[in-house]
Amino acid sequence: GYSRSAGACTAANDVVEVFPRIPSFDYTPPAYTGPTADEILKKRKEFLSPSMFYFYSKPMQYLFDENGRRYLDAFGGIATVCCGHCHPDVVKAIVNQSNSLQHSTILYLNHSIADFAEALASKLPGDLKVVFFTNSGTEANELAMMMARLYTGCNDIISLRNAYHGNAAASMGATAQSNWKFNVVQSGVHHAINPDPYRGLFGSDGEKYAKDVEDLIQFGTSGHVAAFMSEAIQGVGGIVELASGYLPVVYNTIKKVGGLCIADEVQSGFARTGSHFWGFESHGVVPDIVTMAKVGIGNGIPLGAVVTTPKIAEVLTRRSYFNTFGGNPVCTAAGLAVLKVIERENLQENAHAVGSYLKERLNALKAKHEIIGDVRGRGLMLGVELVTDRQLKTPAKVEILQVMEQMKELGVLIGKGGFYGNVFRITPPLCFSKEDADFLVDVMDYAIAKL
Ligand code: PLP
Numbered sequence: 290g291y292s293r294s295a296g297a298c299t300a301a302n303d304v305v306e307v308f309p310r311i312p313s314f315d316y317t318p319p320a321y322t323g324p325t326a327d328e329i330l331k332k333r334k335e336f337l338s339p340s341m342f343y344f345y346s347k348p349m350q351y352l353f354d355e356n357g358r359r360y361l362d363a364f365g366g367i368a369t370v371c372c373g374h375c376h377p378d379v380v381k382a383i384v385n386q387s388n389s390l391q392h393s394t395i396l397y398l399n400h401s402i403a404d405f406a407e408a409l410a411s412k413l414p415g416d417l418k419v420v421f422f423t424n425s426g427t428e429a430n431e432l433a434m435m436m437a438r439l440y441t442g443c444n445d446i447i448s449l450r451n452a453y454h455g456n457a458a459a460s461m462g463a464t465a466q467s468n469w470k471f472n473v474v475q476s477g478v479h480h481a482i483n484p485d486p487y488r489g490l491f492g493s494d495g496e497k498y499a500k501d502v503e504d505l506i507q508f509g510t511s512g513h514v515a516a517f518m519s520e521a522i523q524g525v526g527g528i529v530e531l532a533s534g535y536l537p538v539v540y541n542t543i544k545k546v547g548g549l550c551i552a553d554e555v556q557s558g559f560a561r562t563g564s565h566f567w568g569f570e571s572h573g574v575v576p577d578i579v580t581m582a583k584v585g586i587g588n589g590i591p592l593g594a595v596v597t598t599p600k601i602a603e604v605l606t607r608r609s610y611f612n613t614f615g616g617n618p619v620c621t622a623a624g625l626a627v628l629k630v631i632e633r634e635n636l637q638e639n640a641h642a643v644g645s646y647l648k649e650r651l652n653a654l655k656a657k658h659e660i661i662g663d664v665r666g667r668g669l670m671l672g673v674e675l676v677t678d679r680q681l682k683t684p685a686k687v688e689i690l691q692v693m694e695q696m697k698e699l700g701v702l703i704g705k706g707g708f709y710g711n712v713f714r715i716t717p718p719l720c721f722s723k724e725d726a727d728f729l730v731d732v733m734d735y736a737i738a739k740l
Contacts, residue, residue: 349373364704368716371585386622401618419602422616423593426555426582427455437516439604453525484532495534514548521568524556527707528672536572552576559585563641563668592620636719644668647726673713684709695736
């Protein structure tokens with residue numbers, strides 16, 4: 290049924306009609322020659338009758354406001370809704386599981402948690418086979434860092450400047466953007482220079498950045514560390530791809546001093562980057578601990594996980610550790626359904642194909658609009674950085690808000706982030722189509738031309 294949710298949006302399972310695509314306009318720079326806002330709005334059909342949902346194959350990349358206006362969701366609940374809003378298979382799994390067992394705590398193993406843990410572990414390489422469930426990415430990272438500290442007997446953790454890892458004590462410590470930190474105790478974390486090819490100190494020279502980690506260990510710690518933690522592509526930080534060659538060198542350095550490598554796959558996992566199922570795979574590294582949450586593990590259901598090796602997991606299995614709701618059977622049933630949908634609907638391949646196409650179109654837009662300073666990312670995790678001066682890379686903080694508002698008016702929801710808040714974050718459901726990509730780019734083009 291038609292339901293309301295916070296923020297005056299409703300999910301998409303009532304939709305009936307194929308989204309009216311506007312054609313790719315033939316723009317002639319510098320003057321804008323595309324359709325007017327009114328024309329675009331006219332083409333965007335409104336919500337019709339719920340009963341026809343079943344005839345419609347993939348309505349799940351849309352959200353609706355209280356007036357029934359449809360929006361293409363290019364942010365996916367902050368990179369969370371991977372199969373699409375209210376995917377019928379995920380809904381069915383949740384309902385079925387709710388009818389049989391809603392909660393038992395992990396004291397008593399049940400099929401839902403066991404089946405999902407097994408399926409999840411099968412997606413990870415090597416010895417990464419022990420799964421701990423949590424309710425969020427923050428909890429997953431807290432647990433991962435605690436495990437690394439217990440396992441190594443060290444306290445020091447290294448993370449990257451511009452990282453976002455959560456909002457509790459240790460994870461906020463690992464987060465390194467002042468706008469996400471509070472002045473409370475977050476000890477034991479050292480922040481390495483960010484290997485950011487666009488804004489970083491050493492451009493795209495991954496090895497130079499990696500040297501800084503060695504330096505940090507020598508001069509900032511006792512010479513040993515518990516862990517190095519990083520995202521494969523920084524999400525909240527503005528879709529920053531780590532300079533090529535960086536992670537393999539750093540992983541070696543950390544291993545040499547007895548530390549563990551933690552991959553935070555909260556945004557970059559579950560097929561989002563298209564070329565691989567996990568973001569770390571594109572860097573050619575194998576972590577000791579992998580954390581995951583939003584990104585699609587539960588398609589929006591509160592669910593997180595930490596996966597590690599039996600040897601490392603022992604530090605917890607020897608003690609009494611538990612999390613009341615972590616591994617709730619309704620959530621793990623959703624998780625299992627998500628894995629099946631990703632596979633059956635070839636969402637990884639789709640993220641790769643549509644993401645590459647979208648990136649190409651965004652790069653063409655960059656050639657046309659001076660305000661676009663950088664286009665980056667992989668698969669359906671893309672960033673568009675707006676700057677008022679390409680040389681100085683001056684963040685277009687006000688302009689991005691205007692473009693975002695105009696895009697919303699025309700029916701496209703898009704995220705924004707980065708330290709200066711001037712980067713568009715494009716992380717839609719992975720069922721996003723080429724037509725959706727065209728619509729998104731055309732609307733962005735129009736909105737930028739209107740500045
Ligand atoms: N790690 C990364 C990379 C994230 O992007 C986030 C949230 O945005 C977190 C951890 C924290 O996850 P949560 O908000 O579920 O606690």
